[in-house]
Amino acid sequence: MKGDAVSGGSSSISPMVSFVLGAAAATVCVLFFMSASPGRSLVDIAAWSHNNGTATQHHHLRSVADAAHNATAVAVAAPAPAPVQQASPYGDLEEVLARAATADRTVIMTQINAAWTKPGSLLDLFFESFRTGEGGVARLLDHLVIVTMDPAAYAGCQLVHPHCYFLRTTGVDYRGEKFFMSKDYLEMMWGRNKFQQTILQLGYNFLFTDVDVMWFRDPFKHISMGADIAISSDVFMGDPYSLGNFPNGGFLFVRSCNKTIEFYRHWQAGRYRFFGKHEQDVFNLIKHDMTDRLGVAIQFLDTTYISGFCQLSRDLNKICTLHANCCVGLGAKLHDLRNVLDVWRNYTAAPVPDKRAGKFQWKVPGICIH
Template sequence: MHLLGGKMKGGGGIGEMGSSISPLVSFTLGAAMATVCVLFFMSASPGRSLVDIAAWSHNNGTAAQHHQRHLSLPNVTAAAAKAAAAPAPAPAVPSPYGDLEEVLKRAATADRTVIMTQINAAWTKPGSLLDLFFESFRTGEGGVAKLLDHLVIVTMDPAAYEQCQVVHPHCYFLRTSNGVDYRSEKMFMSKDYLEMMWGRNKFQQTIVELGYNFLFTDVDVMWFRDPFKHISMGADIAISSDVFIGDPYSLGNFPNGGFLFVRSCPKTIEFYRHWQEGRYRFYGKHEQDVFNLIKHEMTDSIGISIQFLDTTYISGFCQLSKDLNKICTLHANCCVGLGAKLHDLRNVLDVWRNYTGAPVQEKRAGRFQWKLPGICIH
């Protein structure tokens, strides 16, 4: 105190006092300035965090050492800054076809081929067409029953979907917005029938656009043997025939869309676009007639290859194969009405069961024939 008082008395004044306490003041001011600088730096760099402040305010080491220590810390701030800067992921847009791709993936073969059929509630009741359809696979020859593993059943109403899930693993509910009640039978060429057929056609277009090949089969087709053996690898489209004239590549054959193989490729996608447009070009026609009307221009304009399937193997009531040793499928075409189809197909399955239970020599002798005439079969 004496020393301090002497200096004050001697007129050293403020200047001398400042000289005596400058280390303390310098330290305090230096720390304060450093803190201010850091806070300013933080405000200018919102990506920085408290980790940076700890590195900068540590009172040991040089500025370079502090900087090096900051770089060696886990890069939490960089990750946080990146996350903050990244845009939020876009919300998932639900597919208009729901779980379709999942169902297709489960059912498809290694080369992305599925078998498809389409049903409504009227066809799923016990003893109705779906039961007969399954029975034909189970009593078929040559491992045809294994093809059910690749069958997708497209249902048109909730009741059909519910029943399908009871009997089959690959069911898909095709929701429609055209106001048609698909639960009941649709009479041939009625307005609802045409809506259903063209809706089916549009759905098939979706399948090829998704990159899947498909073999579509009406549920009133009985499967006895593997039909894929009769589909040419060179065909873009293979379609059954109401009338087959002998040459599978002649456009003079009359097609039936109830049994149809389509290979997914640019040509078939283009074909389906023109096919859909034909609904309005040829107003009032169903999809099978429009196919017949555009087949010439499509082979000329896009070079699509169409195979018409021989009715000896891929047969129907329109042109019946009577050789049970060769037949693969039998379609209740040229037959109107659910009751008539059920009557004749039950008789078909009765004959087929007798055939499969007979000795090989008896089969080869060709002694088995369909029950003729039926309501439609002749």
């Protein structure tokens, strides 16, 4: 009897002790696992609860686990979104420049409107001069960017040339001829000047040429490596670095650097300082001050090679370009430049001894050429 009592007591106590000891051991294991892996602990607790606890406990622990997961997600910074590509304020200008530029980021530029793109007009003569030129000058067309001032000029350019850019402007109708020193003419010249500054700020050197410049040979060989700016001359005095020479902005080379960009800022400011003057006159007025203040090296190009109607080179064996400057009116320019190209074609077709003998001369006088 006594033995049965003792035996029965032992049987009733043992399961309780086993349960308490088991629960304690499990709790210790769980707490140890939590301290070892804090990032995973609450999730693992929930899994354990599903197998060992009540439905209420499971729901409570899952809520805690979700909250911890969300907190962890917030704590880990999300990757920054990819930057949004902003459209260039210049449209496709940078793409056009990149296609046309030489290895040293130099482009040749000219500017036209609809009046100059009609069949038989200045753009046709301009292209013909390259095609009939000597020394591989035609290859330079690969680096020519034609800046168009109206939709008709842009459409016409695209038919004949791969590097066309439409410079959108407001306030002026650029389709027709702009007469020298008219309000629209001044707007066009100063707008061109501002656009040239943009090219420099984009990191490109440029050689700007008016479309009434005939290209017979490569002019780059006459531009000094030491010049920041090389500009053609209406009147050349003999010293290319003398500021006494008279400039013409219709043929202009500029290297992109801080000095020349600053020069252009002062040049633009001169539009209002010397109100009513065009950009070429302002260049002449600021050239002394700017070379002193900025250290800009200006080369004036010899008219023997980079010539014009103002001071005509008569040596066809040396001339590289010929500008219809000192000539007002589209009709007058077309008349004289057609005669120039007639003479040039005869010259290039002649035997070398005849060329060297200097038997070929321009047809003078013309309307402007003399």
